Amino acid sequence: MPAKKQEHKKDHYFSRVYDVTCMVPYGRVTTYGAIADYLALGSARMVGWALNHCHFADTVIPAHRVVNRLGELSGRLHFATPTLMQERLEAEGVEVSEHKVVKMNELFWHPRELDQWL
DNA sequence: GACCTGACGCCCC
DNA sequence: AGGGGCGCCAGGT
Numbered sequence: 001m002p003a004k005k006q007e008h009k010k011d012h013y014f015s016r017v018y019d020v021t022c023m024v025p026y027g028r029v030t031t032y033g034a035i036a037d038y039l040a041l042g043s044a045r046m047v048g049w050a051l052n053h054c055h056f057a058d059t060v061i062p063a064h065r066v067v068n069r070l071g072e073l074s075g076r077l078h079f080a081t082p083t084l085m086q087e088r089l090e091a092e093g094v095e096v097s098e099h100k101v102v103k104m105n106e107l108f109w110h111p112r113e114l115d116q117w118l
Numbered sequence: 119g120a121c122c123t124g125a126c127g128c129c130c131c
Numbered sequence: 132a133g134g135g136g137c138g139c140c141a142g143g144t
Contacts, residue, residue: 010141032126036139043139044126051125068126075125085125 013042017050018057020111024065027092028109029101031069038111052078064088071104 016039024030032044032051047066052075054061064085068074076085076099086096095102 033128036126042141045124045139046126046141048125049141063125066125069128073125078125 013046014050014053014057016041017047018054018059018061021051021054021061021063021066022059023111023114024062024109027094027107029065029067029071029089029094029104029107030109030111031067033069034108034110034112035066038114048075051075062088067101067104071101071108073099073101 017035020035020038021030032047035047036042036044051061051063051066054063063075064079066075073085073089073096076082079085086099089096089101094107101107
Protein backbone atom coordinates (compact mmCIF):
# COMPACT_ATOMS: atom_id res chain seq x y z
CA MET A 1 0.00 0.00 0.00
CA PRO A 2 1.32 3.45 -0.94
CA ALA A 3 2.68 5.53 1.90
CA LYS A 4 0.17 8.28 1.13
CA LYS A 5 -2.76 5.91 1.79
CA GLN A 6 -1.22 4.67 5.01
CA GLU A 7 -0.88 8.24 6.18
CA HIS A 8 -4.52 8.92 5.45
CA LYS A 9 -5.62 5.84 7.33
CA LYS A 10 -3.54 6.86 10.30
CA ASP A 11 -5.09 10.33 10.35
CA HIS A 12 -8.53 8.74 10.28
CA TYR A 13 -7.69 6.51 13.19
CA PHE A 14 -6.34 9.47 15.14
CA SER A 15 -9.50 11.47 14.58
CA ARG A 16 -11.70 8.58 15.70
CA VAL A 17 -9.73 8.39 18.95
CA TYR A 18 -9.91 12.14 19.39
CA ASP A 19 -13.65 12.17 18.73
CA VAL A 20 -14.35 9.61 21.42
CA THR A 21 -12.02 11.36 23.84
CA CYS A 22 -13.96 14.57 23.33
CA MET A 23 -17.15 12.75 24.35
CA VAL A 24 -15.88 11.95 27.83
CA PRO A 25 -18.05 14.06 30.15
CA TYR A 26 -16.53 16.77 32.30
CA GLY A 27 -15.47 15.36 35.64
CA ARG A 28 -15.43 11.75 34.44
CA VAL A 29 -12.62 9.53 33.13
CA THR A 30 -12.26 6.65 30.71
CA THR A 31 -9.47 4.24 29.84
CA TYR A 32 -7.29 3.44 26.84
CA GLY A 33 -8.80 -0.01 26.66
CA ALA A 34 -12.39 1.25 26.75
CA ILE A 35 -11.72 3.53 23.80
CA ALA A 36 -10.08 0.70 21.85
CA ASP A 37 -13.08 -1.50 22.72
CA TYR A 38 -15.59 1.04 21.56
CA LEU A 39 -13.82 1.68 18.28
CA ALA A 40 -13.22 -2.06 17.82
CA LEU A 41 -10.09 -0.91 16.12
CA GLY A 42 -6.47 -1.05 17.14
CA SER A 43 -5.43 -1.75 20.69
CA ALA A 44 -5.17 0.09 23.98
CA ARG A 45 -1.52 0.73 23.12
CA MET A 46 -2.50 2.42 19.87
CA VAL A 47 -4.91 4.69 21.72
CA GLY A 48 -2.00 5.82 23.87
CA TRP A 49 0.07 6.29 20.75
CA ALA A 50 -2.65 8.45 19.17
CA LEU A 51 -3.11 10.52 22.31
CA ASN A 52 0.63 11.06 22.42
CA HIS A 53 0.30 13.05 19.22
CA CYS A 54 -2.82 14.97 20.18
CA HIS A 55 -0.85 18.19 20.65
CA PHE A 56 -0.79 18.43 16.86
CA ALA A 57 -4.57 18.17 16.50
CA ASP A 58 -6.28 21.38 15.39
CA THR A 59 -8.66 21.27 18.37
CA VAL A 60 -7.91 20.80 22.05
CA ILE A 61 -8.37 17.20 23.18
CA PRO A 62 -9.28 16.53 26.84
CA ALA A 63 -6.66 13.81 26.99
CA HIS A 64 -6.33 14.21 30.76
CA ARG A 65 -9.61 12.28 31.10
CA VAL A 66 -7.97 9.13 29.76
CA VAL A 67 -6.19 6.99 32.35
CA ASN A 68 -5.12 3.38 32.49
CA ARG A 69 -7.31 0.52 33.68
CA LEU A 70 -6.30 1.06 37.31
CA GLY A 71 -7.05 4.76 37.21
CA GLU A 72 -3.38 5.68 37.13
CA LEU A 73 -2.29 8.85 35.33
CA SER A 74 0.16 6.89 33.22
CA GLY A 75 0.37 9.60 30.58
CA ARG A 76 1.10 12.49 32.89
CA LEU A 77 4.71 12.88 31.78
CA HIS A 78 3.62 13.65 28.24
CA PHE A 79 1.79 16.84 29.16
CA ALA A 80 3.40 20.27 29.00
CA THR A 81 4.36 19.94 32.65
CA PRO A 82 4.47 16.74 34.74
CA THR A 83 1.66 17.96 36.98
CA LEU A 84 -0.70 19.40 34.38
CA MET A 85 -2.78 16.25 33.95
CA GLN A 86 -3.48 16.06 37.66
CA GLU A 87 -4.23 19.77 37.84
CA ARG A 88 -6.75 19.54 34.99
CA LEU A 89 -8.51 16.62 36.68
CA GLU A 90 -8.62 18.28 40.06
CA ALA A 91 -10.00 21.43 38.45
CA GLU A 92 -12.94 19.24 37.35
CA GLY A 93 -13.41 17.86 40.85
CA VAL A 94 -11.67 14.55 40.17
CA GLU A 95 -9.66 13.62 43.22
CA VAL A 96 -6.16 12.34 42.51
CA SER A 97 -3.78 10.76 45.00
CA GLU A 98 -0.41 9.16 44.32
CA HIS A 99 -0.97 9.63 40.58
CA LYS A 100 -4.22 7.69 40.74
CA VAL A 101 -7.88 8.63 40.38
CA VAL A 102 -9.28 7.99 43.84
CA LYS A 103 -12.87 7.01 43.01
CA MET A 104 -12.14 5.24 39.74
CA ASN A 105 -15.19 2.97 40.10
CA GLU A 106 -17.60 5.87 40.39
CA LEU A 107 -15.98 8.13 37.83
CA PHE A 108 -15.23 5.59 35.10
CA TRP A 109 -17.22 6.25 31.97
CA HIS A 110 -17.41 3.80 29.06
CA PRO A 111 -18.01 5.23 25.57
CA ARG A 112 -20.68 2.54 25.12
CA GLU A 113 -22.94 4.82 27.16
CA LEU A 114 -23.12 7.01 24.07
CA ASP A 115 -25.23 4.41 22.29
CA GLN A 116 -27.97 4.78 24.89
CA TRP A 117 -28.79 8.17 23.50
CA LEU A 118 -29.09 7.20 19.85
C1' DG B 119 14.63 -7.07 8.99
C1' DA B 120 15.53 -8.16 13.83
C1' DC B 121 15.05 -6.04 18.08
C1' DC B 122 13.45 -2.72 21.38
C1' DT B 123 10.16 0.35 23.36
C1' DG B 124 5.91 2.24 24.52
C1' DA B 125 0.24 7.46 27.60
C1' DC B 126 -2.08 -0.89 27.65
C1' DG B 127 -4.39 -4.86 29.55
C1' DC B 128 -5.62 -9.84 30.13
C1' DC B 129 -4.19 -14.13 32.20
C1' DC B 130 -2.08 -16.76 35.51
C1' DC B 131 -0.04 -17.60 39.26
C1' DA C 132 -3.33 -8.80 45.82
C1' DG C 133 0.64 -7.64 43.40
C1' DG C 134 3.86 -9.13 39.92
C1' DG C 135 5.52 -11.45 35.69
C1' DG C 136 4.43 -13.21 30.93
C1' DC C 137 2.71 -12.14 26.79
C1' DG C 138 -0.22 -10.23 22.89
C1' DC C 139 -0.95 -6.02 20.96
C1' DC C 140 0.96 -2.87 16.68
C1' DA C 141 3.41 1.36 15.10
C1' DG C 142 8.03 3.64 15.13
C1' DG C 143 12.64 4.17 15.92
C1' DT C 144 17.41 2.29 15.69
